[in-house]
Amino acid sequence: MRQTPAPPGSPTRRALGAYGEDLAARLLTDAGMTIVRRNWRAGRMGEIDIVATDGDTLVVCEVKTRRDQGFQHPMAAVTPAKAQRLRLLAEQWLHQNGGPPPGGVRIDLVGITVPRRGAPLVEHASGVA
Template sequence: MIETAVSGNITGEIDIVARDGDVLVVCEVKTRRAGVFEHPMAAVSPEKAQRLRGLAEHWIHAHGGAPPGGVRIDVVGVLLPQRGAPVVEHARGVA
């Protein structure tokens, strides 16, 4: 699910909005080719994390308020090697 949001000075899109029990999860997905760029998880800077928090807040207000379990911001990193299967990492609650 891709959701575009505009809130004050914050613009952008949320890659995934999901639930984990009673927790709303806003997830950023980063994909990189192995050896070409920095690791995908490193692409989420403090500024990007702040933007994700603002987008999550906007999404919550636009969709009826915060769930009872609160909100968590996750990052999924996908590393694409030249050979073999992609490597997927999931970091919970990073922002």
Template sequence: MNATGALGRYGEELAARRLTEAGMAVLARNWRCGRTGEIDIVARDGDAVVVCEVKTRRGAPPGTGAFEHPMAAITPAKADRLRRLAACWVDHHGGPPPGGVRIDLVGVVVPRRGAPRVEHARGVA
């Protein structure tokens, strides 16, 4: 696995831990739906299903300004893809849950020094 892949896996592990600490149950990780793509994490939050996109970034060197916050990664095209993936999950798992489906984003920033910062935004798309 290359460094980018390892960073992404690390971010997904931190995200799954954060969701679990928030009282959610992780149902699946890296769930694929044909050509539509992959859901990083599927979780249950009460009676709702949560499709969770995880974006991990390494902190930029000080003074470079070469950094995009992970929360900026949800473009309209990405939001559309996440909605299609959520529909695919529902189709493959017996229909919509009573609490519906929500799309969340977990952003992870891994600084050069210090602890990673994990942010969870609910209902982003």
């Protein structure tokens, strides 16, 4: 039986998102990255889920978490408009934090699918936008 997803902003949706961000942060640190900041907001422009460094590269990471209910794959939720907003957020971060690092900036995506039973599927795509 297919369930209706929780409405945006609901406690259930927020808890799922926080769980996914925790998994993503663990994946990135296990890959050797350093988490610099989580849930960085730039006013009405939006939020960067995770800001990290990978050597001398700044990584802006978007995390998308979905329950495994046959809906859209989590990574498909990053539309061209969302990718553009991530680039603008990265520029704002750089403006507020001293400019670009020697290795430049990369935008990554972590997609997480949480099944009804068993371990979540965590996928990392590097340099998506």
